[in-house]
Amino acid sequence: MARTVKPPKRTRRERAAATRERMIRAAIEVFTEAGYVGARMSDIAERADVAVQTVYFTFHTKAELLQACFDFAVLGPEQLPPMQQPFFADFLAARSGRKALDAFVRGNTAILGRSAAIKEVAESAPHEPDAAAVVAHGERLRREGLAQVVGLLDERFGLRAGMAGDDATDLLLMLTSSGTYLTLQRYGWSDEKYVRWLTDALARQLLARPGRLGSER
Known part of the structure; x- marks a missing residue:
């Protein structure tokens, strides 16, 4: 008769981490x-x-x-900053601007799928200073990250003529926002439809050579 192998007992730290995650998910x-x-x-x-x-x-x-809920949602299953998540490696490996944007948009959409609802909660309480501070902190980090994305796009593929880096960052902030994502979701858009639209919109708005929709799939 086969012996039942008991799973190893979790350490105190592992139990504490599991309890913390359970509280965050409940929150x-x-x-x-x-x-x-x-x-x-x-x-x-x-x-x-x-x-x-x-x-x-x-x-x-x-x-x-x-704040812990928002961080947990953004960092995802592996609890990694966006620029250490797999999609960013795909962004860096892309051989064209459109494919780089496709990789970025897919990764950002996955983050929005996890974080948009909790961000909307924070944004719905603008008169609560603590909630407003969570929103402001998140937007500062997002602007810094997206400015790096714009810099890499410009360095590797070139921005559209006359497009300043700060303006490109502003457009990226607006078009990849949780508000845009949630609004289109409410209109019945699937994530795949959103990704295709946003990749095309960003390519046309930002890139010197935007390529053609569907030409590099």
Whole structure:
């Protein structure tokens, strides 16, 4: 008779990390359902099946928990910054501007799929200074990251004549925003339709040689 092999016991650190993730996932659900103002730490604790003191001990304030939710969503399953995620390697390896944009847009769309709802929660509470600070922090990081994307596009493929780097970054910020993504989702757009449209729009707006839609698939 075969012996049952018990899985190795998780370390204290692993258990703490699993509890933290469970609280974050519960918080994302509660924030999305109730909004930032309406969400209560006690509701989040109940959803995560922990004591409310555990939530406060780990995150201290609702604003810190909101920031943790946003970071968790952006970093994704591997908990890596966007420029260390696989899509960015595809962006860097692309042999044309359009293919580079396709790789970037696909990666950004995956991030939006995870983070757009929680960002919308933060943006829906503009009169709450702590929530507004989460939005401002995220936008600063996003501008810095997208400015690097624009710089790489310009260096490798060239921007459209007359297109300044700052203007290109502004356009990238607007067109890749969670607001644009969620609006088109509500109109029934699939992620694939959104990716194809956005890749084409960005190629036409930003690149010196935008290529043709579908020509480099």
